[in-house]
Amino acid sequence: MATAMPAGFRALPLPIAQLSLAAVLKCGQSFRWSIFPLPPAEQRVLDANVPTYEYRLCLRDRVVCLRQSMDTLFYRAVFPPTVSGDHQEREAETLAWIRDYFQLDVDLVDLYRQWSLADPVFHRVRDRFEGIRMLRQDPFENLISFICSSNNNIARITKMVKSLCFTYSPPLLTLPPPAGSDLTEEPYHPFPSPSALAAPEVTACLRALGFGYRADFIQKTAAMLVDAHGVTVNSETTLEPSEAWLRTLRKMSTSDARTELLKFMGVGRKVADCVLLMSLDKREVIPVDTHVHQIAIKHYGLRGATKTGAMSPKLYEEVSTKLAAVWGEYAGWAHSVLFTADLKSFASYGLSPSTPSTPSTPALTPGSVSSGESPGVATPGSTPVSSKRKRMQSKRVRSKLVEMEETLAQLATAVEETLPTDGDSSLADRVKRRRRGA
Template sequence: MQSFVKIQWQSLALPQSQLCLAAVLKCGQSFRWMSFGSAPTEEYHLCLADRVVCLKQDPTTLFYRTLLSRPQPSALPQQLADAETLVWLKDYFQLDVDLQKLYAEWAIRDKVFSSIETRFAGIRMLRQDPFENLISFICSSNNNIGRITKMVHALCKHYSPLLLSMPNPSDPLVEVPYHPFPSPTVLAAPDVEATLRDLGFGYRAKFIQKTAQMLVETHGSGEQAERFLAGLRTASTGDAREELLKLMGVGRKVADCVLLMSLDKHEVVPVDTHVHQIAIKHYGLKGSLNSKTAMTPKLYEEINTKLVNVWGDYAGWAHSVLFTSDLKAFSTHGVEPAAAENALPTPPPTPSPRKRKSNAPDASKTSSQDDALPSSSLLAPRLKRRRTTDTTIASS
């Protein structure tokens, strides 16, 4: 095991109103961040291609440090690595965007937003690696955050070599391995589908392998496929969406998540059943909260247009705040401990053994609402033998 105890934390003045790690890294945007400990000293780690980035924060400061795969012979290479990490952090969290200014604008435009802006401060969009973002959201079809996280980590562990391992910050006797995200070339191999099925990916295994294969065959192996996806950042929203929809298992919802979360299309609002319910509940869209309405392309576009009209050019960012605030997993987020007890929903009476047996949900077919996310955790996609055209916006 390597020794990293001498790697110092670096600091960046950044209030939690601009970035709240506990919300941004746990609300279903990215699935590879590992968390250790608990607030207010919780740490977050992410393995990149050549390093592990570690983060923590207090109310006024973001702390970061860079762990490289090999101990550095002098302080200079470590200083250079920390400087590179700072550049990456500013890009990944899009810190050039003044989030407090956006919150103020949304609060003026939207009374619903104004009622939650203080409690759910600091929720911003990540600017992720497009290929990782794409594959992660293909995994999200009819799934929940916990299971997606396990799948994505299994993908990395199986298809990427170990970069480094180090002690768990919460339990130094436990060693934690770190694997980067695999490349399109690796996931395009013909035997990937069968292996992923063995790992529990189900029908998503075929989508992942075929999408990687299509990217490599069309745009080249090595880093060429990844450069193609990153290049969509400069394309129009319509053109970039059209390219994504060509890929296996990518429907309008997955495409819109990738557009928003890695391709700089800030105005895009990904729509699923959960977002549909928010639009009905708060924004005057016609419909019933108790009925299951098929998510047609027409309805999807209607919801998207309505919410963009409410929130403006950064509508996708505002959507993420509203979405997070509506999740049961965040029911006590930003609530003082004394008030948190009252914020929790009252549990239903324990059913009798007979009722428990007859009414128990099938865990393999349902997702926890606590783990709802903006991909399709409440949806049941209709699988077809041919390439699905919209696997992530089918009604639940």
């Protein structure tokens, strides 16, 4: 049954196996997409081939709106009233952005086939978690977003990123929600430029907004970029020189680009690797945190945690190298599928016989605090009942420990926002390390 074209949208034939918006836009890669459930009246019938959500993102000069059926991606762009120019040209620009942002030149179905042949673990999850691909984001937005991700969860990262946009970027336009919704109109703000975040007073403002020690990292990173590259706007691309420079890292080797990223405040190996993978075309890079380490231990023969529980550079490299050897050139992409499949918030994803379900709670991102997520890829039906009972008991114990640790971390985070930081690690991190060492 063909999908009816939503009013004002254009259609791009694209099966969910190549791109699942319900997974890709909620698995911790990007934090600025607004997601609106579509009213049943607009759907007319509860059909698997009728879009159930609309996704919106504000770019520099337009808001892109997306909907998806099983075999089609519907898109439209909304411009400020002052924008002029050829309508067809603007539509072509929007389609070009979609193809670039979702990297649609990469055949994801073929990659899934390759990974399934090379990895039995991947083979077990491939059908449930189809359509998960890496975004190609703006490097500056990606960098600042993942500085926010340190010792954090997706809900709070999203709140921080939106606060940045609302505070330091003027609204581009205001849009009503999809037809039939009782929600009110909301303004859409682009991501702020480096120069907007570089002023010294930004730190105090961000601390007041709840950024804690990350406020200083954001301001100093933006200031480093502006000081090194200036603020004159490039009339052809509308990028500031520092933003344009960050994009040149795509042409560097992975090691050279990582070296440049590690110079910025608040950027360690994990944050740098997230930026390399998600905005700088380094498809082989695997960001490693304790969650990924647990997946590697359970399924890929890696050794257990260290006595201190810390992720040493040597262990980080060991996990990354091992997983890259399994998945090959696009290892970072494969890692994202396994990471998503292992998340508690995606426990019911893909279980419907007709369409993927949208996670009801935010997923975690590489670099965030695990909020009770249990390690290991979900493979329902593969474990005997007695073994399952033992695992459930073990999980309950681990869950209690995680809850205790997270409570301490949350208390520490609340305290740290009123205290100066030494710039090396957060108070929450130090509390966690002490607890692991206890």
